[in-house]
Amino acid sequence: MSNEVESAQVNDATEVNQLSSSAAVESHAGSCDEEMPLLLLNDVVRSIPNHVVKALLSIGVCSRCVLRIFGTEDRIYCHPLLSQSMLRSIIEEVTGFKSEGSAQFCSVCLGILQFSYCNDKETMVKMESPNDMALTIAELVKKEGHQIDGFSLEVSVPQLIMENESSLLSAMRKRYESEPWFQERLLSKCVPVKDVLKFAITKPLETLLDVKSSSAGCFRIRLTYTHKMASDNSVERNQGFKRRKIGKENGLHNVNDESVISNKVCSDYSTNETISVTGSSSNILQDQEPYEHLRIPIDKVSEPCHLVYLCYRTHIYLCGRYLKYSRNVSQTRWIIDEERMGEASVEEIIGSNILPMCRGDNYKFHAAGREDIDVRMLGSGRPFLLEIHNARQVPSEETVNEIESKINGLENKLVGVKNLKVVGSQGWTLMREGEAEKQKQYCALVWISRPLEDEDVQSISLLNDMQILQKTPIRVLHRRSPLEREKIIHWMKIERIAGSSQYFLLHLCTQAGTYIKEFVHGDLGRTQPSVGSILGCRAEILRLDVTDVKMDSF
Amino acid sequence: MVDQTHKPEETAVPNNLQQHHKQDEEHHQQQQSVRENAEYEDKELHKLLVPDITLLPLTPPSAVESNFASYFAPDFMNPGNDQYIYRHPNGLCVVGLASTHSAFKDKVGVSAVDFNVGKSDRSGMKVTGKRKKNAQHFESNTALCKVCTNDASYIIRCCVKGSLLEVNERLIKQPELLNSSADREGYIAIIMPKPADWHKVKASLLSLEEFKKLRALC
Numbered sequence: 001m002s003n004e005v006e007s008a009q010v011n012d013a014t015e016v017n018q019l020s021s022s023a024a025v026e027s028h029a030g031s032c033d034e035e036m037p038l039l040l041l042n043d044v045v046r047s048i049p050n051h052v053v054k055a056l057l058s059i060g061v062c063s064r065c066v067l068r069i070f071g072t073e074d075r076i077y078c079h080p081l082l083s084q085s086m087l088r089s090i091i092e093e094v095t096g097f098k099s100e101g102s103a104q105f106c107s108v109c110l111g112i113l114q115f116s117y118c119n120d121k122e123t124m125v126k127m128e129s130p131n132d133m134a135l136t137i138a139e140l141v142k143k144e145g146h147q148i149d150g151f152s153l154e155v156s157v158p159q160l161i162m163e164n165e166s167s168l169l170s171a172m173r174k175r176y177e178s179e180p181w182f183q184e185r186l187l188s189k190c191v192p193v194k195d196v197l198k199f200a201i202t203k204p205l206e207t208l209l210d211v212k213s214s215s216a217g218c219f220r221i222r223l224t225y226t227h228k229m230a231s232d233n234s235v236e237r238n239q240g241f242k243r244r245k246i247g248k249e250n251g252l253h254n255v256n257d258e259s260v261i262s263n264k265v266c267s268d269y270s271t272n273e274t275i276s277v278t279g280s281s282s283n284i285l286q287d288q289e290p291y292e293h294l295r296i297p298i299d300k301v302s303e304p305c306h307l308v309y310l311c312y313r314t315h316i317y318l319c320g321r322y323l324k325y326s327r328n329v330s331q332t333r334w335i336i337d338e339e340r341m342g343e344a345s346v347e348e349i350i351g352s353n354i355l356p357m358c359r360g361d362n363y364k365f366h367a368a369g370r371e372d373i374d375v376r377m378l379g380s381g382r383p384f385l386l387e388i389h390n391a392r393q394v395p396s397e398e399t400v401n402e403i404e405s406k407i408n409g410l411e412n413k414l415v416g417v418k419n420l421k422v423v424g425s426q427g428w429t430l431m432r433e434g435e436a437e438k439q440k441q442y443c444a445l446v447w448i449s450r451p452l453e454d455e456d457v458q459s460i461s462l463l464n465d466m467q468i469l470q471k472t473p474i475r476v477l478h479r480r481s482p483l484e485r486e487k488i489i490h491w492m493k494i495e496r497i498a499g500s501s502q503y504f505l506l507h508l509c510t511q512a513g514t515y516i517k518e519f520v521h522g523d524l525g526r527t528q529p530s531v532g533s534i535l536g537c538r539a540e541i542l543r544l545d546v547t548d549v550k551m552d553s554f
Numbered sequence: 555m556v557d558q559t560h561k562p563e564e565t566a567v568p569n570n571l572q573q574h575h576k577q578d579e580e581h582h583q584q585q586q587s588v589r590e591n592a593e594y595e596d597k598e599l600h601k602l603l604v605p606d607i608t609l610l611p612l613t614p615p616s617a618v619e620s621n622f623a624s625y626f627a628p629d630f631m632n633p634g635n636d637q638y639i640y641r642h643p644n645g646l647c648v649v650g651l652a653s654t655h656s657a658f659k660d661k662v663g664v665s666a667v668d669f670n671v672g673k674s675d676r677s678g679m680k681v682t683g684k685r686k687k688n689a690q691h692f693e694s695n696t697a698l699c700k701v702c703t704n705d706a707s708y709i710i711r712c713c714v715k716g717s718l719l720e721v722n723e724r725l726i727k728q729p730e731l732l733n734s735s736a737d738r739e740g741y742i743a744i745i746m747p748k749p750a751d752w753h754k755v756k757a758s759l760l761s762l763e764e765f766k767k768l769r770a771l772c
Contacts, residue, residue, distance in 0.1 A: 378603075379595075379599055475621065475642060477646055478645055497607060521617040522617075523617075524618075524722075541617075542610070
């Protein structure tokens with residue numbers, strides 16, 4: 001075959017390709033219900049120079065990678081029903097390439113686009129087509145019992161593939177840039193492995209799962225490929241590259257020689273087409289390359305990648321307000337030396353009732369502030385956010401209302417819930433927004449060491465936005481910084497209790513972060529002023545209730 | 555043409571008015587029920603807040619009694635040097651003068667308190683952070699301060715080995731706090747002992763009951 005004939009063939013093929021590609025874009029809508037457009041595939045293969053295809057195949061590049069490197073627009077190589085064997089036989093038919101022995105794993109994509117991998121049971125899996133792979137994934141989703149209305153596909157591949165690809169592309173560029181067909185087909189059209197995989201299996205997945213895919217899906221299907229070679233060799237290879245670089249700089253003489261050699265070989269090559277077409281093309285590719293480090297990625301790959309499938313829903317959130325009626329229930333699980341403090345926790349009561357309704361794996365409880373175990377949370381309730389991990393289903397409004405009634409109807413009446421609803425990730429912003437302006441309202445049962453006078457009631461009610469200085473209370477001083485904190489008591493009101501002269505109810509509204517108990521008894525004089533110091537006597541607090549957490553957004 | 559377009563409007567006006575009235579009433583009723591709900595909720599809340607007076611003790615336990623375990627070191631290093639240690643469940647110890655201390659035998663009582671004893675002024679140290687950086691480590695016999703009456707002065711010591719977190723600086727300007735409430739606002743210092751050090755000293759301390767017996771207090 002002479003040079004001229006070869007170029008003519010290539011030109012013809014390109015023309016044909018241009019004609020058919022526009023048609024292909026329309027017909028190949030990507031539906032796997034359509035029949036495989038085999039004619040189109042034929043055309044596509046013919047549009048790539050034969051000797052290039054054979055050169056790539058002989059160094060272990062898989063058929064799909066060959067096609068994607070040339071980035072044909074119709075992406076026929078992504079068709080879900082296109083099986084390995086079909087693709088291979090068409091390529092061999094068109095180019096006359098004879099594959100040697102058993103199928104290897106692609107030296108560029110490490111077998112990923114051959115749908116071969118090692119699964120978590122360490123078994124080798126070889127899928128025939130993208131559709132088969134999609135079937136396996138769909139089965140996993142159904143097995144988990146996920147109820148979804150969409151999905152987002154994420155693929156992670158070893159870095160090694162990018163390195164292999166760029167080495168191969170630069171080698172190809174060097175080798176073929178002088179050839180006539182090269183100007184038309186720039187190697188920048190190479191389609192990444194990830195995109196090919198995603199495009200191939202997304203449509204069949206949509207059909208099998210009966211939902212649409214989107215990049216912003218809440219349900220994630222993640223395929224993570226790893227390869228033994230990837231972690232071991234990358235460091236070595238980099239070092240090799242460095243060594244090579246230094247060698248070149250030192251020996252100017254050598255560089256000149258090498259470049260002279262390469263030019264010579266190139267021009268020789270273009271006239272000796274017959275030699276290149278047969279199996280020895282790989283040797284020539286490697287030998288005339290001055291960059292010897294490129295040889296390593298072109299090595300045969302004996303093992304495929306290890307694939308881990310993961311499908312999960314991103315966190316869902318439920319928000320609401322909780323009430324705590326008991327003085328023996330902590331807000332969150334509290335365990336000291338394997339013993340639980342209190343008889344239950346708000347977190348567990350709410351979480352354990354919601355998690356099963358979402359069929360989730362785990363929950364995390366977040367509240368806007370907290371109260372002591374012996375302090376009740378009454379009135380409007382305290383805003384909270386419950387994060388549910390990997391929920392198999394998102395509860396409907398009806399279900400949420402049922403959960404709320406169930407919790408409020410529990411026999412022991414320890415905890416109550418209000419305004420429970422599913423909320424998006426904006427739940428976080430809502431919580432944070434409210435925190436800054438938070439004012440809290442309390443009711444304390446106070447005893448003083450002398451009878452209460454009317455003047456006391458008066459003077460207390462007149463104190464508005466009073467500033468107090470609190471040293472870190474002794475009861476938390478072991479775990480908090482010793483600081484003096486300024487706090488504001490917005491207003492106070494004394495409510496007399498019938499039948500008692502020394503007990504009364506103190507209603508007060510304070511800035512967030514105020515220690516109320518210490519404000520009443522003075523904490524050995526470390527909170528100034530205190531209720532005791534204001535009234536000029538000893539004051540003790542018997543019990544405390546939170547009556548309002550002001551937060552509009554909840 | 556103009557007349558025809560007016561006609562429907564004229565007949566429509568009374569209907570609109572009627573609708574408005576209805577809406578107003580509904581709105582009013584809604585507001586009424588919201589208010590009633592709020593009032594009902596307030597009443598329910600109030601029921602929860604008001605205690606049953608019959609269940610309350612005449613004199614409740616003090617904050618110190620409820621939150622600390624009291625220990626006493628009678629005649630610590632010197633006869634008449636009775637000191638208390640209030641230990642919180644979190645391990646912190648508040649030390650001070652017991653009511654039976656010699657300083658209170660004086661009619662006037664304490665007149666001055668000086669923290670500048672030993673090698674440094676105890677009121678000058680700054681302890682920072684959760685890890686309590688810069689806290690000085692003292693032995694149980696390290697001096698905390700000097701308490702003066704008209705006739706005498708007494709050295710008050712730690713009684714327990716540990717890190718000094720805080721001294722009661724208010725005593726400098728208001729030494730009379732010791733006379734009025736040595737057991738509360740007149741505390742001397744807060745010390746953080748290691749659990750092992752606490753166990754060692756605990757054996758040599760008396761409980762409130764034992765102390766009362768020793769000093770023949772009621």
